Amino acid sequence: MANLSMYGEMIRIRFLMMLAYRTNYYSGILIYSINIGAYYFLWQAIYGSQETLGGLSVMQMTTYVAIAWMARAFYFNNIDREIAQEIQEGKVAIEMIRPYHYLAVKTMQGLGEGLFRLLFFSVPGMFIIWLAFPIDFSNSLNVWALFFISIIFSFIVNTQINLITGILTFFLLYNTGLIRAKRVVIDLFSGLLLPISFYPIWAQDIMMFLPFQAISYIPSMIFTEGFTGAEVYSALGIQLFWALFLIIPIQFLWVIAKKQLIIQGG
Amino acid sequence: MNVIEVNKLRKEFKSYSSRSGLKGAFRDLFTRNYKVLRAVDDISLQIKEGEMVGYIGENGAGKSTTIKMLTGILTPTAGEVRVNGMDPHREREKFVRTIGVVFGQRSQLWWDIAVQESFRLLKKVYKVSDEDYNTHMKEVIETLEIEPLLDKPVRKLSLGQRMRCELAAALIHNPPLLFLDEPTIGLDVLVKMKIRAFLKEINKKYKTTILLTTHDLADIEALCDRVVLLDEGKIIYDGRLDELQKNWVEGKQVHFEFQELVEVSSLEELSKDFDVKWRPGERKNQWVATVEGDDDAVSRLMSQVMLKHAISDVKINQVSTEEIIRNIYEEGIIHG
């Protein structure tokens, strides 16, 4: 129980830290709004006079874009870069002797950051967007509940991928290239820029076997009711699968990394 | 000729205070409290060519801020600074060619490349001619004994090795004025001594003016004739180091270590004929007497005490500079 309250405190501290940076806060809202606005018009132009594309109507697509960016505010974090930096500066060795699990701490910090953005970014941001653009919010409580479950999984899967990228710094020394590549791949394959259903069938088939769609595509489709009925539950099942499966490589890499740390002394 | 000429120099920082708790943090999003902090408070200072000056003060007394204004890193809020006849911040690029700077906690050298590559890059940056570089740097490298380190990347050097290279790097353009901010921090005694000897030598040879901040007063004792003491942004002493010693205390310190517990009242009773102050020492049953007066007084006091109480150890000390300075900061006044 003591552990739990310690991690709770870490979430709280990160939350306060985020709140302390107010330039960050105001500029963040502005930039997210510009992003969503630009994509809104881009999609309007892409649809042109067509009613539906990739199984989504214009209205659904607009909602998709808005919710995908707002969900990103929650699951997105930079802990891979933080871990890489702490490894390069030799701070990880110190973290190891502290009475907590380093990766758990990083995850909690990410969660604090995510919760902050969800409450202070996404909620007011969504309200502004809702005023500015025609967006279709579901009035079914069920959809909202499932969406929230789904973005929790988004956070878990995205954070796990970040942890893997971060830990790899132990073996690569310099890691900026990989971190950048990971970010690009996630933006594209997670469904943030393009719903997976827009891709050619063969590409969709490949993406089915990758964890990225669990990050953005699934929650956004649940929210826009692009998924209905049993589809929703199997999508959540996919997210659950990846959340559990990714523990394996993380644990594996972490054990090797710790060994390496002992040998090299950080 | 004055190398450094400072008149009523002041630097203020605005600092924001954050409210506590979640509600406070939320309010900080809209309005914030701030207060103005005066880090350097109207100081005036002249330093002549060839002087070695120790600049000391507690953490946060304004040492670094002053150094940063003198080197052109920060702009003063008010007051005048002329260093080497220039305004450091306004003519920064021209000015910094005439100074050398070593920050003990920050590296000037490139982390990944060999030391001599860093030197070569700096030689270009400071537009040093091959001739000057060869004659001057050869000596520097020899005196600092860094010849064998030159082809190693900086990240592979120990702290002591790196510091010597940093010092050499700051001298590439043979500047007439050298700023050293904590140059011996974290170094072992041998390296410290080597660095001190080197600084003395360049001061003698090139009449290099040196301004030095340090926490290790042994550096100051070894190098500086003159010290400037800073407290809360103000200069509280500026003068010769030996004057400081002379004026602050004439007396000596006697450390008694007794075999058993001794009450201070009994000691005071014993020594009521002397001008003496007692304070507990750092060890168990240890008491320190600061005696004003001549050697005779000291020996009489000692025999009085030792007659009454069994002792296990006794030492007579001159009051150390460190102690003088500690006293100045604790009591905030200057004797004499």
Added chain:
Amino acid sequence: MFYLSIFFQYAAQYLKTRMTYRGDLVVEIFSDLLFQAVNLIFILVVFGHTALLAGWSREEIIFIYGFFLVPYAIFSAFFNIWDFNDRYIVKGEMDRVLTRPIHSLFQIIIERMELESLFGVITGLAIMFYAGSQLGLELSWYDPFVFILMVIGGAFIYAGIFICLASISFWSDSKTDIMPMMYNIGNYGRYPVDIYNNVIRFVLTWILPFAFVGVYPAAFFLGRTEWYTYAFLTPVMGVVFLSIAYFLWNAGVKRYRGAGN
């Protein structure tokens, strides 16, 4: 002249250091290529569902993208200052920079350059030539000169915007994530600005003029005469924005507070 020779000195050192971490260099070039591919894939996928985007064909959009890559590559090679606040202000490296006899901005540029990003110039040219040949564009004798002018203008605009953002660090003590997010906004200048509403178009033209690093100058080579005025404003905007950035930077350096001591 002095600055040029210093630049080459640093570039030589940079290459030496880079060669010691070859593994990361390869990954970085690969990730650059990947990044360029992602945007191309986006365009291709979108045009899998529509033939025209507000009257512009797939090849035209691809051409704009190819053009964009060239100034962008130059910008990323020399103005890698998105982490300026962390690296120089918070960690106090700015102190060191200010004790050297070179303009502080120039020092940071040469310290942080990433020459491998210049590969983007080749990718960009390749994409332009591919799309250009598909469109049957012809090359006039003056096109290369106009191209160089436009590229410089575009790189200046990007540099100007990011230097301005970096300069904010001199005033605000807090860290910001604006810079990474700004990279996203830069992408919107690659689409014909007439698809956006007036507010966004105004922002992309005059406030954060990313449209000058994409659709406007590219319109010149695509022969879209209705955009020529904007196209020829590109170098002007570049000079204006870089000058603003330069003055803002110099004003900022005066305000520099130093790292906490």
